[in-house]
Amino acid sequence: MSYLPIDKDINDALAFLGYSDLKKFVEDILPKKYLSGFKLDIPSFQDEYELIKFFSDYSRKNKVYPPENVYVGFGVEPVYIPSIVKHIISRGEFLTSYTPYQSEMSQGILQALFEYQSVMAELLELPVVNSSMYDGASAIGEAILMAERINRKGRVLIPREMFPNYKSVVETYLSGPKIEVVEYTSPSIDEDSFFETIEKELRRGVSALYFEFPDIYGYFYRKVGEVETLVHKYNSIFIIGFDVWSLPIIKPPGALGADIAVGEGQPFGLSQGFGGPLLGIFGVAGDMRLIRNMPGRLIGETKTLDGHRAYTLILQTREQHIRREKATSNICTNEALTAIQSLIYLSYIGKKGLYKLSIEMLRLANRLYSELLKIGGFNRLSQMPFHRRFSLYSEMDLNGFLKEMSSRNYIAGYKYGKDVLILHLNTFHTLESINNFLSDVREVV
Amino acid sequence: MPERRQARWLEKSLFDYHLNDEEDNEVLNILHEYLPEDLIRKSFCFPVLSEFEVVRHFTRLSQQNYGVDLGIYPLGSCTMKYNPRINEEIAALKGFADLHPLQDCDEVQGLLELLYLLSKYLSELTGMDYFTLQPAAGAQGELTGVLIMKKYFEVKGEERDEVIVPDTAHGTNPASVKMAGLKVVEVPSNKDGIIEPRIIEEVVSDKTVGIMLTNPNTLGVFEDYIGEVADIIHDAGGLLYYDGANLNAILGWIRPGDMGFDITHVNLHKTFSTPHGGGGPGSGPVGVKAFLKDFLPVPIIDKDGDRYRLNWDLKYSIGKVHSFYGNVLVQIRALAYILRNGFEGLKKVSAVALLNSNYLFKRLCELEYVRPYPDNSKPRMHEFVVSMKEVRDKYGISARDIAKRILDHGVYAPTTYFPIIVDEALMIEPTETVSKEELDEYIQIFKNIMDEAVNDRDKVINSPRNTSVGRIDDAYASRPRTMKPSYKWGAGDG
Numbered sequence: 001m002s003y004l005p006i007d008k009d010i011n012d013a014l015a016f017l018g019y020s021d022l023k024k025f026v027e028d029i030l031p032k033k034y035l036s037g038f039k040l041d042i043p044s045f046q047d048e049y050e051l052i053k054f055f056s057d058y059s060r061k062n063k064v065y066p067p068e069n070v071y072v073g074f075g076v077e078p079v080y081i082p083s084i085v086k087h088i089i090s091r092g093e094f095l096t097s098y099t100p101y102q103s104e105m106s107q108g109i110l111q112a113l114f115e116y117q118s119v120m121a122e123l124l125e126l127p128v129v130n131s132s133m134y135d136g137a138s139a140i141g142e143a144i145l146m147a148e149r150i151n152r153k154g155r156v157l158i159p160r161e162m163f164p165n166y167k168s169v170v171e172t173y174l175s176g177p178k179i180e181v182v183e184y185t186s187p188s189i190d191e192d193s194f195f196e197t198i199e200k201e202l203r204r205g206v207s208a209l210y211f212e213f214p215d216i217y218g219y220f221y222r223k224v225g226e227v228e229t230l231v232h233k234y235n236s237i238f239i240i241g242f243d244v245w246s247l248p249i250i251k252p253p254g255a256l257g258a259d260i261a262v263g264e265g266q267p268f269g270l271s272q273g274f275g276g277p278l279l280g281i282f283g284v285a286g287d288m289r290l291i292r293n294m295p296g297r298l299i300g301e302t303k304t305l306d307g308h309r310a311y312t313l314i315l316q317t318r319e320q321h322i323r324r325e326k327a328t329s330n331i332c333t334n335e336a337l338t339a340i341q342s343l344i345y346l347s348y349i350g351k352k353g354l355y356k357l358s359i360e361m362l363r364l365a366n367r368l369y370s371e372l373l374k375i376g377g378f379n380r381l382s383q384m385p386f387h388r389r390f391s392l393y394s395e396m397d398l399n400g401f402l403k404e405m406s407s408r409n410y411i412a413g414y415k416y417g418k419d420v421l422i423l424h425l426n427t428f429h430t431l432e433s434i435n436n437f438l439s440d441v442r443e444v445v
Numbered sequence: 446m447p448e449r450r451q452a453r454w455l456e457k458s459l460f461d462y463h464l465n466d467e468e469d470n471e472v473l474n475i476l477h478e479y480l481p482e483d484l485i486r487k488s489f490c491f492p493v494l495s496e497f498e499v500v501r502h503f504t505r506l507s508q509q510n511y512g513v514d515l516g517i518y519p520l521g522s523c524t525m526k527y528n529p530r531i532n533e534e535i536a537a538l539k540g541f542a543d544l545h546p547l548q549d550c551d552e553v554q555g556l557l558e559l560l561y562l563l564s565k566y567l568s569e570l571t572g573m574d575y576f577t578l579q580p581a582a583g584a585q586g587e588l589t590g591v592l593i594m595k596k597y598f599e600v601k602g603e604e605r606d607e608v609i610v611p612d613t614a615h616g617t618n619p620a621s622v623k624m625a626g627l628k629v630v631e632v633p634s635n636k637d638g639i640i641e642p643r644i645i646e647e648v649v650s651d652k653t654v655g656i657m658l659t660n661p662n663t664l665g666v667f668e669d670y671i672g673e674v675a676d677i678i679h680d681a682g683g684l685l686y687y688d689g690a691n692l693n694a695i696l697g698w699i700r701p702g703d704m705g706f707d708i709t710h711v712n713l714h715k716t717f718s719t720p721h722g723g724g725g726p727g728s729g730p731v732g733v734k735a736f737l738k739d740f741l742p743v744p745i746i747d748k749d750g751d752r753y754r755l756n757w758d759l760k761y762s763i764g765k766v767h768s769f770y771g772n773v774l775v776q777i778r779a780l781a782y783i784l785r786n787g788f789e790g791l792k793k794v795s796a797v798a799l800l801n802s803n804y805l806f807k808r809l810c811e812l813e814y815v816r817p818y819p820d821n822s823k824p825r826m827h828e829f830v831v832s833m834k835e836v837r838d839k840y841g842i843s844a845r846d847i848a849k850r851i852l853d854h855g856v857y858a859p860t861t862y863f864p865i866i867v868d869e870a871l872m873i874e875p876t877e878t879v880s881k882e883e884l885d886e887y888i889q890i891f892k893n894i895m896d897e898a899v900n901d902r903d904k905v906i907n908s909p910r911n912t913s914v915g916r917i918d919d920a921y922a923s924r925p926r927t928m929k930p931s932y933k934w935g936a937g938d939g
Contacts, residue, residue, distance in 0.1 A: 044787020
């Protein structure tokens with residue numbers, strides 16, 4: 001009962017409306033027919049201390065892994081959140097504001113989101129990034145819907161080998177307009193079949209090809225340029241899924257000729273939170289046809305009527321509150337605050353930090369890879385280059401392996417299919433933590 | 446009524462600090478050890494700031510922004526209520542914030558139990574039987590709900606593709622229908638702002654998937670014929686979808702399930718006080734009646750004896766809508782809000798929301814030129830709509846001008862030009878978390894602006910002047926030739 005006006009305010013307003021009793025007032029204005037008088041057994045914690053104690057007790061029933069012992073990714077991973085990021089993002093002016101419909105009074109959020117769009121645009125090497133989608137998965141779904149709006153072929157190409165959760169979300173998004181999903185084998189598994197399939201299907205007509213760079217196994221396909229040429233030869237749309245931490249050191253989507261780039265932003269300074277809230281990153285190339293068909297909010301730099309620099313929502317005629325069923329998407333609420341959190345994180349670590357951490361993960365992943373191959377029990381899956389995620393075949397009982405490693409306090413990877421282990425490094429890993437992991441793996445194997 | 450100034454730091458852009466776009470040979474040398482030349486990125490351009498510059502930059506930006514923490518934020522249908530700070534601390538507990546979503550259920554029993562509890566409370570409060578917490582926002586909840594309806598008829602082998610949506614609906618409703626690959630059948634509201642059964646009878650057919658309704662609707666009026674409408678839709682074999690954006694009006698008093706709805710979404714970032722963060726994150730859980738359980742997105746949380754587990758095995762599931770389980774840390778905050786209030790507390794929340802809205806409605810409509818829509822003095826629900834058409838026609842002052850002039854007084858403006866059926870609309874939702882003094886000030890501000898419209902017109906049309914920037918040229922901002930969607934734009938790309 002603690003988040004209400006003082007009693008005097010309530011009583012004065014009631015008196016103005018000719019009432020002395022709040023319950024009587026409500027029963028008079030709500031339709032009697034539906035006032036069922038239901039009563040629920042929801043306890044009330046009158047005391048803030050009781051409330052936090054209740055939740056603290058529950059939080060302690062969950063197992064928290066040391067971040068350097070976690071070897072899974074797929075959009076969510078441990079990342080150190082610097083103190084200033086937590087402090088700034090907690091400021092009530094950001095935290096408790098709404099979508100900046102009155103731009104003159106919401107310049108703070110608008111400028112920060114414009115800066116987020118701009119920083120991401122630099123990293124992606126694409127000129128336009130929207131001010132966020134829900135998560136990486138829905139960003140892929142929306143990218144394909146966007147491509148379908150433009151090309152209207154009713155079919156799309158996606159990799160057969162994909163993180164199952166992502167694939168499920170994509171299939172859900174495509175089930176509405178009934179877009180046919182055609183799958184191709186990832187080139188890291190079978191290069192010949194890959195090219196054969198995509199060329200055949202592109203010739204038949206597909207609205208888009210969604211290509212993961214790196215793929216689920218962590219590999220970067222060097223002939224991505226040939227893929228791009230082929231996609232554009234058939235006037236299809238090239239969608240690239242990226243890993244944010246690879247952007248500083250590996251050729252980014254814009255340089256690879258992507259029309260749309262999508263990815264998950266959580267690894268740039270957000271909590272894991274058992275998978276949410278996350279941050280869907282969505283960028284497009286500088287083509288008005290693409291930009292007009294983009295989903296989501298876009299902030300632009302502009303000027304006031306008297307000529308000063310200012311920021312505002314732009315191209316709103318794409319959006320549902322104006323265009324209704326003709327909108328490019330139904331998205332309204334997005335993930336603005338997590339976008340700003342990642343912006344503050346990136347401003348803090350800067351280019352130096354991006355390089356340092358990206359390179360550290362590259363080095364450690366390569367070391368871990370070669371050491372694991374030495375142990376025996378693990379075999380190479382692909383010769384292709386990787387950054388911080390790689391995969392190994394194993395004839396071991398991988399479920400048993402992961403279980404045993406978990407009892408040693410590790411999330412030791414992700415089992416994909418029946419015999420592939422995918423390992424993913426994060427920014428907490430150090431040479432020491434890798435070596436400890438390796439000695440535990442040796443014992444378990 | 447005093448005017449109040451917002452901070453005006455003229456804060457420069459992040460890109461106006463220092464920029465580094467140079468290649469770093471040391472970095473490139475290391476990269477060449479591990480990666481082939483053709484994959485390596487040579488460089489990129491990035492802002493360079495010291496730690497204290499980062500703090501100052503973003504603190505200044507925050508001071509150029511308005512939030513609920515600063516005062517009334519009466520955007521209609523947005524339910525901008527106070528966000529309890531304790532919920533932030535709770536969501537930040539390591540045992541929630543540091544959990545990886547691929548952890549085994551046995552390792553997160555505490556969390557699953559809480560989420561199960563939240564689902565149960567939401568079910569009880571809305572009269573539904575099962576909930577998915579997965580949708581990340583209300584609109585995603587709508588898409589989930591419409592896909593459930595669509596799949597339901599596919600499984601039944603019925604070819605239906607029309608969803609009825611009133612002209613007062615939120616824009617997300619028709620947009621969600623379209624995204625689900627179905628057709629929108631828009632129906633008009635009557636002069637009292639509500640849907641009449643005869644209108645529904647005219648459009649309903651064996652093609653009808655169902656109807657999406659917000660009740661009370663966006664005019665702040667209760668759909669009195671909901672019972673009849675529900676019967677017509679159900680008799681035609683269709684389903685009823687409840688858009689929960691306006692649940693704050695009836696929370697604890699009336700349940701969507703008791704009004705005949707089969708599917709309901711709730712906006713945790715509205716009714717259940719989680720912060721809106723300048724546009725998100727939100728959370729839009731969807732509840733269904735038991736006969737639709739098997740259509741929910743997977744997984745849902747089930748209880749086996751004392752153990753909570755993620756159930757991935759739903760026969761007709763529409764699939765997943767989120768990478769993992771939705772915005773879990775938002776869900777935790779909402780549960781904290783529910784538990785802090787208790788059932789009686791929640792009832793009082795909606796009661797005071799109704800009270801504040803009606804107080805403000807009645808007093809604003811006493812002012813000259815402020816016309817209620819629909820044009821009657823019947824009590825409103827948690828929000829209401831007024832038309833400023835008279836003052837526009839007579840003095841050339843638009844709803845937009847009035848909104849901008851309101852900002853000069855250090856408070857936020859209502860939603861403007863929505864619902865689109867109302868000329869010069871202002872849609873106002875004060876919520877339960879404003880004091881009577883704030884409401885009285887808001888009324889006084891309106892009164893002053895109406896006086897200015899007559900006597901000092903320039904002051905209104907040249908507003909705002911007290912905000913961190915003056916009135917923005919929105920047309921310039923969106924024109925292809927002059928728009929600038931990123932810092933990079935125009936540097937060879939645009």
